[in-house]
Amino acid sequence: MTKTTQTAVVGVTGYAGAELARLLMHHPHLKGKPPVFAGRVEGKDIARGGVPLAEIHPQLAGNDGSGKLKLEPFSWELLSERGAEVLFLATPHERSREWAPEAIQRGLRVIDLSGAWRLREAANRAVYAFEDEGSESAAATQAQAVYGMPELHRKQIAGARLIANPGCYATSIILPLKPLVAAGLVDLGCGIVADAKSGVSGAGKAPTAKTHFMSAADNLSAYNVFAHRHTGELLEQIGIAADEIVFTPHLLPIPRGILSTIYVRFRKAQTRESVAEVYREFFAASPMVRLYEKALPQIQYSVRTNYADIGFHLDAGGTRAVIVSCLDNLLKGAAGQAVQNMNVMLGWPEAEGLE
Amino acid sequence: MTKTTQTAVVGVTGYAGAELARLLMHHPHLKGKPPVFAGRVEGKDIARGGVPLAEIHPQLAGNDGSGKLKLEPFSWELLSERGAEVLFLATPHERSREWAPEAIQRGLRVIDLSGAWRLREAANRAVYAFEDEGSESAAATQAQAVYGMPELHRKQIAGARLIANPGCYATSIILPLKPLVAAGLVDLGCGIVADAKSGVSGAGKAPTAKTHFMSAADNLSAYNVFAHRHTGELLEQIGIAADEIVFTPHLLPIPRGILSTIYVRFRKAQTRESVAEVYREFFAASPMVRLYEKALPQIQYSVRTNYADIGFHLDAGGTRAVIVSCLDNLLKGAAGQAVQNMNVMLGWPEAEGLE
């Protein structure tokens, strides 16, 4: 077995953070090497000795010792003392903009789950209004960042110092579209429609009017129409222009999972088999994608797994397709993909600890 | 106050039937004229004296006497004895194909909630595979049928003997699209996308693997892709060809409500105001449509009302729009629209008993 590593996580208090903690605590290559959890808890002073993780996420409590892990006050010294080599940032993007460069400088390899370093084009970054936008240092960091989708960038990830872990919606739309667009099948003139629906955990842990049970339950709503932050990832990674896709997110009354229904027109008529073949080839080396050859994926099938599920139907003439993709927004859309990136980065089997 | 009428309902045991019963029992023009409920209850022999409605739908039980209404065994004689003038058929389409012609012949005015008489074109009806398709009598009945969407066919409904009450998905897609297509705004060359999501009551009362709580809850799934029965209604009522629209239904984990997200391209750039003006004009006389001038409608806002809610956003260039429409599939999508049709047919205020 290849050597282990010392991981550290900042930002373990959110939903993606909890999943990340769970995955790392049970990762076969990290046996006996529990991650260092460092950070802050809203409204609490983290005592010197730390706060048991089980107090923050009761479902992580266990009689196997895992519940005794603690969240400790963050400092660079702490990470250094513990010998951290890989740092996961599950922090707001403002924090990641600040900490990723310093971490790299200190020799850590960084996997950032926020939107801080995903976008190469300044125009696409505008929606984030980063404070350090345009600075030399930010540009230098961005130049080192690799978009952490192993199915597209496996090689670059292996050598990366900074991995920008993709957005959840972006993952659910890029994976099913990239193979078809890259193969030249899609008629971009008419534009692609990506109608995406996400569970409430995607909206974060902060209690708001939108995440109140009474607003979210027994409901469905569209939001950020023509204005969602993940749009830039779609453009850069699929390689299309802004007027070649419309992406509409919706809030589903379920805890987790994303289903994206994607509408494309083909340049020339395809068959079920010709399209399936494009997918099979593209994902031949990708253990975390499941192609549905007959039925369509449903949210339930992918939730609590790290799989991205893809299925599709063609119309009778073979010129239009409806593609359905499903994934768990906290796993393949966040923490699971981050661990997958770590696996690739450290030369471990890509699906290790994810099945 | 205009005169009252004697109504009768066949098929009160389903979800739409329960809503219809509720609406008719409390309709201001039907005070003291409770509807006759006639039909069959699965697996039960309806005794001569009938079965109390409250046994079939406990939520309809009331100390105001409404709970004492009974479901009686269906016969044409029963309807005749009670002096029924308006007959609601909330029956499967096979039954409606058989009964509507006889009811008309017996002088009843019929409002049929099934898909039996909605489609003028044989090609669009093919999906139903009606046994009497092609017969002279079916053709004659079809010729009398009026598509029961008051916002489009108010005048014909007023004089109709047979109203084909629209499908729930169809209502949620035709209402937001018809005004724009009729005004010549929409570029049909690229096709319209209608991504629709419905609550589980739309799947009917029969317990199936699909309607099992475990399959429907915490889930989302697309179904009948390129193959849903309501497609013909879209084509005939909007006035477009089959390759000018893609309509994909999804099953939402909520009891009731439909949200349709509709994607169109315009022939030339529009402004928010120019689009809003088209809607305002089209729906000027339509009390059951609510236009959202700022925010977008959500399913919660329309559930348990008879309103169809419409809102939209344009992209920066004004050439693409995302339109969101919401309604309650059991009310504006079924029983409510049926009552609205009755109101129009009998010359009563269109929204009577629906607010």
Add this chain to the structure above:
Amino acid sequence: MTKTTQTAVVGVTGYAGAELARLLMHHPHLKGKPPVFAGRVEGKDIARGGVPLAEIHPQLAGNDGSGKLKLEPFSWELLSERGAEVLFLATPHERSREWAPEAIQRGLRVIDLSGAWRLREAANRAVYAFEDEGSESAAATQAQAVYGMPELHRKQIAGARLIANPGCYATSIILPLKPLVAAGLVDLGCGIVADAKSGVSGAGKAPTAKTHFMSAADNLSAYNVFAHRHTGELLEQIGIAADEIVFTPHLLPIPRGILSTIYVRFRKAQTRESVAEVYREFFAASPMVRLYEKALPQIQYSVRTNYADIGFHLDAGGTRAVIVSCLDNLLKGAAGQAVQNMNVMLGWPEAEGLE
């Protein structure tokens, strides 16, 4: 028809407030007399002209004019100008403690939905820690307050100046227990157990960790064990001592509705019929209670009605009973019971506007 009245509502922004607005807007005796809505909206300055109710509660928007009603800045002058006679306070209890006395002094009849005036015993009030506890003025107001449960206090309500509308849990437990305890059937020595479960609307509109969709959905939790504020109402209204009942509230993953499962032992063996007879007699004149003679009530049957549903089973020996009661916490548990109290207070039919 008896004369109408001018109503006013303070606190229309919450869930109970929205239901109250809806009920009053459609109440047959208030036709053409829309209530005055006065108050504050969190984080907004209510402009002189007011804020349309439909902006606060989009589901209240209607093309029938109801959506044009406005929430206006509260002042005693406003109420006086508009000729308000009956004032509903759907306000926090601190506010009700302050405003109810002034309203009474100004000649208004007050129906208070908070816990401010429900408790006669200082010991039971202790849990609220009222600032004015012990003051003469508070004592004088309390002395005028009538506990607003028509099934128990119909006569006193008719003449009341201040009605303390009951708590939702309290209503669901007092109604099924009072008849049996009053009839001397219950062996209090072993204590009664009331295990109650409520939908999330009971936890209020404020977004908190507890009301976050992620905490409430797919979950069930007990809270305030041995410490819920409604306990005092149980003791005073049922007429039992603190150690004669245990009441445990739970948070259900549904928007609305309460089901209470109540366990009693009888002094001597009863039959189904002997118990049913006690209920029938007690509720003979109560149109808003439904007794279930065979099956048990379920939450779904009572939600969106003003009924309190009661059913029960005895054990084989007839000495133990499990009683199940259901109601809608926002209607019979709050706004609906408030309207019922108004009806009784003004001599209108008790169920008017509630069916």
Add this chain to the structure above:
Amino acid sequence: MTKTTQTAVVGVTGYAGAELARLLMHHPHLKGKPPVFAGRVEGKDIARGGVPLAEIHPQLAGNDGSGKLKLEPFSWELLSERGAEVLFLATPHERSREWAPEAIQRGLRVIDLSGAWRLREAANRAVYAFEDEGSESAAATQAQAVYGMPELHRKQIAGARLIANPGCYATSIILPLKPLVAAGLVDLGCGIVADAKSGVSGAGKAPTAKTHFMSAADNLSAYNVFAHRHTGELLEQIGIAADEIVFTPHLLPIPRGILSTIYVRFRKAQTRESVAEVYREFFAASPMVRLYEKALPQIQYSVRTNYADIGFHLDAGGTRAVIVSCLDNLLKGAAGQAVQNMNVMLGWPEAEGLE
């Protein structure tokens, strides 16, 4: 590492079966020894080659090969050919009554998840109306059966040939009560109340009116009052008489999880610490029980784990307690406990493959 074993599962098509398959497929001691799945699929003829498990449970499909496992037509020869040593029966109790004796005779060790062999007393078995009740052979099999709750019967399980895996409700009530009753703390004269609430998976996979999404969602209902089959397990395992407990099950609108709220009176006043100490001692060697020392457990915390969570509150006088226990009905309440029993039976660490 101790030696591995060959497992076989009959009845993998249900919800507990799916969990059992998942647990066995990933169990550390069964690496490279996938279980034999044998049985029938409703309405399908299982072809000679078998049906891929992933077709029956799409969520079990995986690119790690697990999805390639097949359900094969059951025969004793199949089990024998494959060298099965441990047989899990996730079958209806009628089937288990028939098959368990034969399996034992053929030298298999059996873990039966049904209610077939849980009850020692004929009176308690009456509710099942077993066809072979009273036969010598049934009595002989029953005599060998060990009630499979390791926390109570660890030693007997280790040597058992037939393990009767406990009912889900029974597990959630016996575990919190047994320590207190065994320690003589509980005043049984007044009776114990166990108010239990379960998710819909507990009602089985068959689509029925009760499991229809429309009946279960946004609802809560009590059922089988004074008449649930698990009652006998409570009496025999806790060691109390029928009139010393009332147990009421409820159907929760969630997929999985049970929360039981249990009400006891103590013979003499206790303190939080004295009660906690009883629990700590009783469960000292039990890795799958989590005691909550401060807060109360919630369903969410235990779902998708094999833990039974226990917490409690005392009243001010220390004579009454409300105990809350939570578990996942498909894991600790079924498949997880079955694996726990296998671990104990085979001398493996009790929590192996369960964390």
